[in-house]
Amino acid sequence: MDAIYTAVATANGREGRAVSSDGQVDLPLAFPAALGGDGRGTNPEQLFAAGYAACFASALGAVGRQEKIDVKDVSVTAEVSIGKEEDGGFGLAVVLRVELPDHLQGEAGDALLKKAHATCPYSKATRGNIAVEVVAE
Known part of the structure:
Protein backbone atom coordinates (compact mmCIF):
# COMPACT_ATOMS: atom_id res chain seq x y z
CA MET A 1 0.00 0.00 0.00
CA ASN A 43 -14.22 3.94 25.03
CA PRO A 44 -12.52 2.13 22.14
CA GLU A 45 -15.80 0.64 20.93
CA GLN A 46 -17.37 4.10 20.56
CA LEU A 47 -14.31 5.38 18.71
CA PHE A 48 -14.35 2.36 16.41
CA ALA A 49 -18.11 2.79 15.81
CA ALA A 50 -17.66 6.45 14.87
CA GLY A 51 -14.76 5.68 12.55
CA TYR A 52 -16.50 2.74 10.88
CA ALA A 53 -19.75 4.70 10.37
CA ALA A 54 -17.87 7.62 8.81
CA CYS A 55 -15.73 5.37 6.60
CA PHE A 56 -18.71 3.33 5.39
CA ALA A 57 -20.67 6.51 4.63
CA SER A 58 -17.69 7.76 2.63
CA ALA A 59 -17.51 4.46 0.73
CA LEU A 60 -21.22 4.79 -0.06
CA GLY A 61 -20.54 8.28 -1.40
CA ALA A 62 -17.72 7.03 -3.61
CA VAL A 63 -19.81 4.17 -4.99
CA GLY A 64 -22.75 6.52 -5.49
CA ARG A 65 -20.60 8.92 -7.53
CA GLN A 66 -19.27 6.04 -9.65
CA GLU A 67 -22.77 4.70 -10.24
CA LYS A 68 -24.31 8.19 -10.61
CA ILE A 69 -26.66 7.52 -7.70
CA ASP A 70 -27.68 10.29 -5.31
CA VAL A 71 -26.68 9.20 -1.80
CA LYS A 72 -26.67 12.58 -0.03
CA ASP A 73 -29.53 11.56 2.28
CA VAL A 74 -27.95 8.27 3.38
CA SER A 75 -26.78 7.95 6.98
CA VAL A 76 -24.84 5.16 8.67
CA THR A 77 -25.01 4.06 12.29
CA ALA A 78 -22.42 1.56 13.50
CA GLU A 79 -23.18 -0.61 16.51
CA VAL A 80 -19.98 -2.13 17.88
CA SER A 81 -20.42 -4.84 20.50
CA ILE A 82 -17.76 -6.37 22.71
CA GLY A 83 -18.23 -9.69 24.41
CA LYS A 84 -16.54 -12.77 25.74
CA GLU A 85 -15.52 -15.44 23.29
CA GLU A 86 -15.38 -19.18 23.85
CA ASP A 87 -11.58 -19.11 24.22
CA GLY A 88 -11.91 -16.81 27.23
CA GLY A 89 -10.84 -13.64 25.43
CA PHE A 90 -12.94 -10.81 24.11
CA GLY A 91 -14.19 -10.20 20.60
CA LEU A 92 -16.07 -7.60 18.61
CA ALA A 93 -19.11 -7.67 16.35
CA VAL A 94 -20.52 -4.86 14.20
CA VAL A 95 -23.94 -4.03 12.82
CA LEU A 96 -23.99 -1.24 10.25
CA ARG A 97 -27.47 0.26 10.01
CA VAL A 98 -27.79 2.25 6.82
CA GLU A 99 -30.76 4.55 6.53
CA LEU A 100 -31.66 4.71 2.85
CA PRO A 101 -34.01 7.17 1.18
CA ASP A 102 -37.07 5.80 -0.63
CA HIS A 103 -35.40 5.82 -4.05
CA LEU A 104 -32.75 3.39 -2.76
CA GLN A 105 -35.01 0.86 -1.09
CA GLY A 106 -34.88 -2.72 -2.37
CA GLU A 107 -32.44 -4.14 -4.91
CA ALA A 108 -30.81 -0.82 -5.85
CA GLY A 109 -29.94 -0.09 -2.23
CA ASP A 110 -28.81 -3.64 -1.54
CA ALA A 111 -26.45 -3.51 -4.52
CA LEU A 112 -25.07 -0.17 -3.37
CA LEU A 113 -24.45 -1.50 0.16
CA LYS A 114 -22.74 -4.60 -1.18
CA LYS A 115 -20.36 -2.51 -3.31
CA ALA A 116 -19.64 -0.11 -0.45
CA HIS A 117 -18.94 -3.03 1.90
CA ALA A 118 -16.52 -4.46 -0.67
CA THR A 119 -14.57 -1.19 -0.94
CA CYS A 120 -14.73 0.37 2.56
CA PRO A 121 -11.27 0.16 4.20
CA TYR A 122 -12.82 -0.68 7.60
CA SER A 123 -14.87 -3.47 6.02
CA LYS A 124 -11.75 -4.81 4.34
CA ALA A 125 -9.83 -4.69 7.63
CA THR A 126 -12.51 -6.57 9.55
CA ARG A 127 -13.45 -9.11 6.86
CA GLY A 128 -12.84 -12.61 8.17
CA ASN A 129 -11.88 -11.26 11.60
CA ILE A 130 -15.14 -10.12 13.17
CA ALA A 131 -18.81 -10.49 12.29
CA VAL A 132 -20.12 -7.49 10.35
CA GLU A 133 -23.78 -7.26 9.38
CA VAL A 134 -24.99 -4.55 6.99
CA VAL A 135 -28.68 -3.70 7.42
CA ALA A 136 -30.66 -1.43 5.10
CA GLU A 137 -33.32 0.56 6.89
Whole structure:
Protein backbone atom coordinates (compact mmCIF):
# COMPACT_ATOMS: atom_id res chain seq x y z
CA MET A 1 0.00 0.00 0.00
CA ASP A 2 1.19 3.49 -0.83
CA ALA A 3 0.00 5.49 2.20
CA ILE A 4 -1.40 8.95 1.43
CA TYR A 5 -2.30 9.76 5.04
CA THR A 6 -1.38 8.33 8.42
CA ALA A 7 -3.35 9.10 11.58
CA VAL A 8 -1.36 8.94 14.79
CA ALA A 9 -2.92 8.67 18.25
CA THR A 10 -1.66 7.61 21.65
CA ALA A 11 -3.66 6.06 24.48
CA ASN A 12 -2.65 4.76 27.87
CA GLY A 13 -5.38 2.21 28.47
CA ARG A 14 -9.15 2.12 28.81
CA GLU A 15 -9.00 4.52 31.76
CA GLY A 16 -6.87 7.45 30.74
CA ARG A 17 -6.75 9.60 27.60
CA ALA A 18 -6.59 9.21 23.85
CA VAL A 19 -4.77 12.00 22.05
CA SER A 20 -4.03 12.44 18.35
CA SER A 21 -0.69 13.84 17.23
CA ASP A 22 -2.38 16.94 15.78
CA GLY A 23 -4.44 17.59 18.92
CA GLN A 24 -7.79 17.24 17.12
CA VAL A 25 -8.64 14.26 19.33
CA ASP A 26 -8.07 14.61 23.06
CA LEU A 27 -10.57 12.48 24.94
CA PRO A 28 -10.89 10.99 28.40
CA LEU A 29 -11.25 7.21 28.29
CA ALA A 30 -13.28 5.09 30.71
CA PHE A 31 -14.77 1.64 30.92
CA PRO A 32 -18.48 1.75 30.06
CA ALA A 33 -20.87 0.96 32.91
CA ALA A 34 -21.70 -2.37 31.21
CA LEU A 35 -18.06 -3.40 31.71
CA GLY A 36 -17.93 -2.26 35.34
CA GLY A 37 -16.72 1.29 34.78
CA ASP A 38 -18.20 4.65 35.58
CA GLY A 39 -18.75 5.55 31.91
CA ARG A 40 -17.28 9.03 32.38
CA GLY A 41 -15.30 8.95 29.17
CA THR A 42 -15.43 7.45 25.75
CA ASN A 43 -14.22 3.94 25.03
CA PRO A 44 -12.52 2.13 22.14
CA GLU A 45 -15.80 0.64 20.93
CA GLN A 46 -17.37 4.10 20.56
CA LEU A 47 -14.31 5.38 18.71
CA PHE A 48 -14.35 2.36 16.41
CA ALA A 49 -18.11 2.79 15.81
CA ALA A 50 -17.66 6.45 14.87
CA GLY A 51 -14.76 5.68 12.55
CA TYR A 52 -16.50 2.74 10.88
CA ALA A 53 -19.75 4.70 10.37
CA ALA A 54 -17.87 7.62 8.81
CA CYS A 55 -15.73 5.37 6.60
CA PHE A 56 -18.71 3.33 5.39
CA ALA A 57 -20.67 6.51 4.63
CA SER A 58 -17.69 7.76 2.63
CA ALA A 59 -17.51 4.46 0.73
CA LEU A 60 -21.22 4.79 -0.06
CA GLY A 61 -20.54 8.28 -1.40
CA ALA A 62 -17.72 7.03 -3.61
CA VAL A 63 -19.81 4.17 -4.99
CA GLY A 64 -22.75 6.52 -5.49
CA ARG A 65 -20.60 8.92 -7.53
CA GLN A 66 -19.27 6.04 -9.65
CA GLU A 67 -22.77 4.70 -10.24
CA LYS A 68 -24.31 8.19 -10.61
CA ILE A 69 -26.66 7.52 -7.70
CA ASP A 70 -27.68 10.29 -5.31
CA VAL A 71 -26.68 9.20 -1.80
CA LYS A 72 -26.67 12.58 -0.03
CA ASP A 73 -29.53 11.56 2.28
CA VAL A 74 -27.95 8.27 3.38
CA SER A 75 -26.78 7.95 6.98
CA VAL A 76 -24.84 5.16 8.67
CA THR A 77 -25.01 4.06 12.29
CA ALA A 78 -22.42 1.56 13.50
CA GLU A 79 -23.18 -0.61 16.51
CA VAL A 80 -19.98 -2.13 17.88
CA SER A 81 -20.42 -4.84 20.50
CA ILE A 82 -17.76 -6.37 22.71
CA GLY A 83 -18.23 -9.69 24.41
CA LYS A 84 -16.54 -12.77 25.74
CA GLU A 85 -15.52 -15.44 23.29
CA GLU A 86 -15.38 -19.18 23.85
CA ASP A 87 -11.58 -19.11 24.22
CA GLY A 88 -11.91 -16.81 27.23
CA GLY A 89 -10.84 -13.64 25.43
CA PHE A 90 -12.94 -10.81 24.11
CA GLY A 91 -14.19 -10.20 20.60
CA LEU A 92 -16.07 -7.60 18.61
CA ALA A 93 -19.11 -7.67 16.35
CA VAL A 94 -20.52 -4.86 14.20
CA VAL A 95 -23.94 -4.03 12.82
CA LEU A 96 -23.99 -1.24 10.25
CA ARG A 97 -27.47 0.26 10.01
CA VAL A 98 -27.79 2.25 6.82
CA GLU A 99 -30.76 4.55 6.53
CA LEU A 100 -31.66 4.71 2.85
CA PRO A 101 -34.01 7.17 1.18
CA ASP A 102 -37.07 5.80 -0.63
CA HIS A 103 -35.40 5.82 -4.05
CA LEU A 104 -32.75 3.39 -2.76
CA GLN A 105 -35.01 0.86 -1.09
CA GLY A 106 -34.88 -2.72 -2.37
CA GLU A 107 -32.44 -4.14 -4.91
CA ALA A 108 -30.81 -0.82 -5.85
CA GLY A 109 -29.94 -0.09 -2.23
CA ASP A 110 -28.81 -3.64 -1.54
CA ALA A 111 -26.45 -3.51 -4.52
CA LEU A 112 -25.07 -0.17 -3.37
CA LEU A 113 -24.45 -1.50 0.16
CA LYS A 114 -22.74 -4.60 -1.18
CA LYS A 115 -20.36 -2.51 -3.31
CA ALA A 116 -19.64 -0.11 -0.45
CA HIS A 117 -18.94 -3.03 1.90
CA ALA A 118 -16.52 -4.46 -0.67
CA THR A 119 -14.57 -1.19 -0.94
CA CYS A 120 -14.73 0.37 2.56
CA PRO A 121 -11.27 0.16 4.20
CA TYR A 122 -12.82 -0.68 7.60
CA SER A 123 -14.87 -3.47 6.02
CA LYS A 124 -11.75 -4.81 4.34
CA ALA A 125 -9.83 -4.69 7.63
CA THR A 126 -12.51 -6.57 9.55
CA ARG A 127 -13.45 -9.11 6.86
CA GLY A 128 -12.84 -12.61 8.17
CA ASN A 129 -11.88 -11.26 11.60
CA ILE A 130 -15.14 -10.12 13.17
CA ALA A 131 -18.81 -10.49 12.29
CA VAL A 132 -20.12 -7.49 10.35
CA GLU A 133 -23.78 -7.26 9.38
CA VAL A 134 -24.99 -4.55 6.99
CA VAL A 135 -28.68 -3.70 7.42
CA ALA A 136 -30.66 -1.43 5.10
CA GLU A 137 -33.32 0.56 6.89
